[in-house]
Structure formats: C-alpha cells, structure tokens
Amino acid sequence: MKIRTRLTLLFTLITATILLVFAAVIYFTAKENREKEFYLLLKKEAITKANLFLNARVDKKNLQEIYHNNRRILNEVEVAIYDPYFHLLYHDAVDIDYVKETKQMINEINQKGEISFYQQDWQVIGLRYEFQGSYFIVTATAYDQYGYTKLDSLFKTIIIVFIISVLFIYIAGRFFSKKAFGPVKEMTEKAANISATNLDLRLMSNGSKDELSELANTFNEMLDRLENSFEAQKHFVSNISHELRTPLAAIIAELELSTHKDRTISEYKNVVTNTLADAKKLARLSNSLLDLAKASYDPSEISFKPVRIDEILLDARSQAQQANPDYKIDIHFESDFENDDQISVNGNEYLLKVAFVNLFENGCKFSDNKQSTVSFSYGDGKILLRFADKGIGISKEDIKNIFTPFYRGENKKYADGNGIGLSLTQKIITLHKGEINVISSAEKGTVFTVELHQITYHNKNKA
Numbered sequence: 001m002k003i004r005t006r007l008t009l010l011f012t013l014i015t016a017t018i019l020l021v022f023a024a025v026i027y028f029t030a031k032e033n034r035e036k037e038f039y040l041l042l043k044k045e046a047i048t049k050a051n052l053f054l055n056a057r058v059d060k061k062n063l064q065e066i067y068h069n070n071r072r073i074l075n076e077v078e079v080a081i082y083d084p085y086f087h088l089l090y091h092d093a094v095d096i097d098y099v100k101e102t103k104q105m106i107n108e109i110n111q112k113g114e115i116s117f118y119q120q121d122w123q124v125i126g127l128r129y130e131f132q133g134s135y136f137i138v139t140a141t142a143y144d145q146y147g148y149t150k151l152d153s154l155f156k157t158i159i160i161v162f163i164i165s166v167l168f169i170y171i172a173g174r175f176f177s178k179k180a181f182g183p184v185k186e187m188t189e190k191a192a193n194i195s196a197t198n199l200d201l202r203l204m205s206n207g208s209k210d211e212l213s214e215l216a217n218t219f220n221e222m223l224d225r226l227e228n229s230f231e232a233q234k235h236f237v238s239n240i241s242h243e244l245r246t247p248l249a250a251i252i253a254e255l256e257l258s259t260h261k262d263r264t265i266s267e268y269k270n271v272v273t274n275t276l277a278d279a280k281k282l283a284r285l286s287n288s289l290l291d292l293a294k295a296s297y298d299p300s301e302i303s304f305k306p307v308r309i310d311e312i313l314l315d316a317r318s319q320a321q322q323a324n325p326d327y328k329i330d331i332h333f334e335s336d337f338e339n340d341d342q343i344s345v346n347g348n349e350y351l352l353k354v355a356f357v358n359l360f361e362n363g364c365k366f367s368d369n370k371q372s373t374v375s376f377s378y379g380d381g382k383i384l385l386r387f388a389d390k391g392i393g394i395s396k397e398d399i400k401n402i403f404t405p406f407y408r409g410e411n412k413k414y415a416d417g418n419g420i421g422l423s424l425t426q427k428i429i430t431l432h433k434g435e436i437n438v439i440s441s442a443e444k445g446t447v448f449t450v451e452l453h454q455i456t457y458h459n460k461n462k463a
C-alpha cells in the first residue's frame, strides 16, 4: 500500500474515531438529560395533581375528565394517589392503569420518600407527599413521546453528519496527501531518468526549507559529487590514453622510418636511443599509475608501521640520484633527536619514498642548478619537511592546479613529466593524515612543506 493511501486511511480513521467519541458523548448526554428532565416533569405533575386533589379539593370527576381530554392530544401524565395503607384515593384512569401499584411498592415509596423506574418505555415516579401532617403516596407515569422523538432525530442527524464528515475527511485527506506527495512523485520520476549519460539533470527544489526541499538539495549535492567524480574519471582515462599514445606513436614512427631503407650504424643508434627514451617514459608512467592506484586503496588495505623519516629521505635521495646522476640533493637536519620516535611516523615506507622522490625530482628538474634541499625538523608532535629549490617557480594560475592528476604547468617545456607526480604525492601525504602545501615565486624558487604526525601522536590517539 502506498504511503499516501496509508496516511489518508490513518488520518480518516483517527478523525472518525474522534468524531464517533464526540457523537457518542453528545447522544448519551442528551439521553440522560431527557430522562432526568422527564422525571422532573413527572414529579411536578404528581405534586400539582396531589395539590389539586387534596388542597384545592377539585372534584375527582373533573380531574379525570381533564386527564382524558388531554390524553387525546398530549402525553398526559397518569397520576394515582394512595394513603400509606394502600387505599386508592384517586386515579386518573383506572381503566387504563399503566402502573400496577402493589403494597410492597407503596411501602418502599413510604420508606424511601421517592423512587423512580421504568416500566417498559414508560417512566414512573413514586413519591411521598405530606399534606396537613398526613402522608400520601403519589405515583405518576407517562411515555416521553416528545423526548424520544427528539432523541431519535438527534441520533439520525448524528449518523448522517458522521457519514458525511468521514467521507469529506477521506476525500480531503486524499486531496491533501496527493498535494503533499506530488513533489515526491515528481522527484521519483525525475530521479528514474537520471543515468550515467545525463548526470547533469537535477531535482527541482522549491527553495523553501521543508523536508522535501532538503531531500532534493541533498540528492542534488550527491549528484554534483557523482558528476564531478564521473568527469574526473573520464578525464583521467582520456589523459592516460593520451599520455600512452604520444610515446607509443613516437616509438612506432621511429621504428617504421628506420625499416624503410638501410641506415648507418649511427642512425640506428639514434633510433634506439630515442625509442629507449620513449620506452622509459612509458615505464615511468605505468609505475606512477601503479603507485597512484596503490595510494588510492582503502587505507585499511595499506600496511602501516613505524618508519624513520630520515632513513626514507636518504633512500629517496639515492633512488632519485640513481635515475638522474646530475641531481644534487641535500638533506639538512635542523634539530638533533634523542630517540627514534621523534623522527618516526606510522606510515608506509614504499609510498612515502615515492612521495619524497617526486618532490626531490621536481625540485631538481625545474632548477637550472638541478639542486633540491630538504630541511627536516620536528616539534609539537609533528615532523616538518621543507623541500626547497631555487628553480623557475610556479605561476599563480598554475599553483591552484598542480595537485590535479595530469596537470602540467606552463613551465612544463622546461622538463619532462606526465603530471601525475604531485597528485600522487598529495594522495600519499593525505593517506598518512599529513598536509602538503606549496609556496613559489617565479624565477626565485619553490618550497613544498610536508607535515606528518610523529609516531607518538598515533600512539596517543590509539590509547
């Protein structure tokens, strides 16, 4: 069952129950009031007749005549007067006589002073009446035709009003729930049309602060994130294929050209050198991609253990210098350390080395003097590394994008690369819950600062 129908039914049921209770209270109160009022009327009539008979000494016959005459038009009250010894003194109509008084009844009235009861639908009241020091027993009875008719019509009105109200509430409930759930239906239809090919579609939000707008906004924000990551993915793939195609096309062209006719040894050597350079480029790219994939793993899948940053820096330096013997890399320890913990982090040795090699290589390759210096310090639970060079620097426009995969700055002509290094480095540092920042000024040089948490910080946090 749809929520809309369920809500309408629930709403109708609750309102119908309230209405029913309300109607029942009205009906039973009216019923009780009718009974009370009619007993009062009977009492009044009994006293009046007793007065007429005993006090005003109106003739029995006259009283009986009045009763018979009134009976034709009104629900006349039938009154009987007894003395306490069950001697009938007066009776409105012995021939009709609805209430068959008994000696026991007369005794009870005499004892209690007043009793009232029903004889079928007829209400009866019996009371002790004092006149000139003597007691008399008066009974009065009548059928409350008027009261019952009123009650009956009240009952019918209540039933009709109840049915109409419930119908109206149901229709109104359906109408309003349709209106309330209209936007949900619209959203469902719109959301059903959104797929990978049209991720730019968005749900309509009416701009108010209600729950549905919040839902639409949250959904739209999720779509924004999805669209961005889809776009990033698309770019990533097209960038990779571009990066792969360029050196591959160069290798193919070189090799094809060399097969067209016989070449001299030095020409062949030239072809081999060029293709080797392109093949190395491809190898570097595939290594970087592999490292990027590793750094993008779920952190729980990467093994972290205590590692000494100074040792990783030394390893990174020898790796960078092995690949590029002309690079000059200085490691400068700014503060002495007393124990290993001060210069250790909880990290992945391989990935940290990849990050440091990238920073060393960038510093060297974008500098005329091919020199990069890293200064190492620690304090406040942190290890601070400053990778500085005196190279060509990065322009203000480029600095915003250098951490984007495959982005290469306008200074890319200066050195070879594929634009993956810094995005990979940033991923690795973030994976270690660290931070990487850059300050650069054109022609003066660049400084990358890397902040990592000392091992003691992790131990403290674990505890």
Ligand code: ADP
Pocket: 358, 362, 363, 364, 366, 389, 391, 392, 393, 394, 398, 402, 407, 408, 409, 410, 411, 412, 416, 417, 418, 419, 420, 421, 422, 423, 446
């Ligand atoms: P790549 O070095 O392969 O081009 P990176 O991701 O390592 O790619 O760097 C992205 C861009 O950032 C580089 O193309 C370059 O423009 C700029 N860059 C990075 N490090 C430096 C640096 N030390 N000096 C000048 N420019 C740099």
